[in-house]
Amino acid sequence: MAEQLSFAYTGADGVAPVVFKDLDLTVEQGSFVAILGHNGCGKSTLAKHMNGILLPSGGKMYVAGMDTREEALLQEIRRTVGMVFQNPDNQIISSIVEEDVAFAPENLGVAPEEIRRRVDAALDAVGMRAYALHAPHLLSGGQKQRIAIAGVLAMQPRCIVLDEPTAMLDPVGREEVLHTIRRLNREQGVTVVLITHHMDEAAQADRLIVMNEGQIIADGAPKAVFCHVELLQSVGLTVPETVGLLYELRQAGLDVPLDALSVEECAAAIAAAL
Numbered sequence: 310m311a312e313q314l315s316f317a318y319t320g321a322d323g324v325a326p327v328v329f330k331d332l333d334l335t336v337e338q339g340s341f342v343a344i345l346g347h348n349g350c351g352k353s354t355l356a357k358h359m360n361g362i363l364l365p366s367g368g369k370m371y372v373a374g375m376d377t378r379e380e381a382l383l384q385e386i387r388r389t390v391g392m393v394f395q396n397p398d399n400q401i402i403s404s405i406v407e408e409d410v411a412f413a414p415e416n417l418g419v420a421p422e423e424i425r426r427r428v429d430a431a432l433d434a435v436g437m438r439a440y441a442l443h444a445p446h447l448l449s450g451g452q453k454q455r456i457a458i459a460g461v462l463a464m465q466p467r468c469i470v471l472d473e474p475t476a477m478l479d480p481v482g483r484e485e486v487l488h489t490i491r492r493l494n495r496e497q498g499v500t501v502v503l504i505t506h507h508m509d510e511a512a513q514a515d516r517l518i519v520m521n522e523g524q525i526i527a528d529g530a531p532k533a534v535f536c537h538v539e540l541l542q543s544v545g546l547t548v549p550e551t552v553g554l555l556y557e558l559r560q561a562g563l564d565v566p567l568d569a570l571s572v573e574e575c576a577a578a579i580a581a582a583l
Contacts, residue, residue: 310335315367316354328354329523331368338467341494341501343514343531347545351523352504356472359502360390373467388417391461393471397453400460406448407432407441410459417464424463431462434497435489451482455489462493468500469493475510487513508535508549512570519546532568551575558582 314332329351336342346352357363358370361377373389375382394400403409410428419427432438435455440448445456454474461469471490475483487510493499503514511517517534519527521544527534535541535548538556547553551572555565558579569578 310371311358311368312371313368314358314365314370316358316363317366327523332523332525334525336500336502338500339498341515342518343503343505343511344518344520345505345511345546346520347506350520352520353472356470356502356504359470360392361386362392388464389466390468390470391464391466393457393461393469393474395473395476397450397457400457401445401453404444406437406443406445406456409445409456410463413460413464427463427465431459434462434493435459449482450478451485454478454482454486458489468502470502470504472504473506475507508547512549532570535570536567538567
């Protein structure tokens with residue numbers, strides 16, 4: 310939970326450009342939240358506040374009631390919120406998949422038999438158990454990212470924050486990762502915060518937050534947020550292709566709703582209006 314959160318990076322010249330100021334945000338346990346915005350809007354900076362990688366310049370950031378500025382709480386905060394970054398190669402450090410997944414719990418002092426159980430469970434959760442003895446560098450981009458997620462899951466976090474995890478992946482890899490994220494949220498109740506600039510990814514969340522210049526400009530269910538086509542366009546964002554088509558038809562005079570996100574819903578809406 311962010312309360313009046315402010316942050317500024319201090320450059321070598323001493324100038325501290327403000328990324329965001331007086332930001333308020335609450336993420337509910339067990340939810341799937343997507344944060345959408347163009348590059349430089351502050352979404353990745355916000356993500357790094359969620360497990361104490363960055364600390365507030367002003368205001369507060371709480372994780373499960375813990376203040377991230379309390380240094381003694383940082384280890385527990387990072388157990389509670391796991392981070393997955395854009396490039397999986399920056400998170401994979403071992404030459405064998407199962408050893409990489411075991412790395413974090415080993416460093417937390419978890420007993421060997423519990424580590425074995427956690428590694429197996431984490432690999433099962435991301436559908437990568439069959440690759441336990443493989444070399445990570447031989448895997449596809451999507452498979453590597455699933456291994457990175459498994460490494461975070463082995464810490465048994467209550468929340469996973471994924472900072473543009475599909476940005477370097479092809480369409481197949483993107484779908485692998487998104488399927489894994491959805492399953493973790495729906496079947497295991499893991500809170501998911503997905504930072505993205507892809508409209509189709511954002512549309513799959515339960516809640517969508519849109520950021521621009523460090524401020525939240527829209528917050529709600531994806532169907533409700535994407536109806537604000539002109540607002541999103543005004544800050545350099547697009548909408549899903551289905552919504553874009555419905556918006557153009559509406560501008561041409563056809564009475565269609567703007568909240569049909571899937572292809573099937575879009576087709577049905579157009580058919581009903583004809």
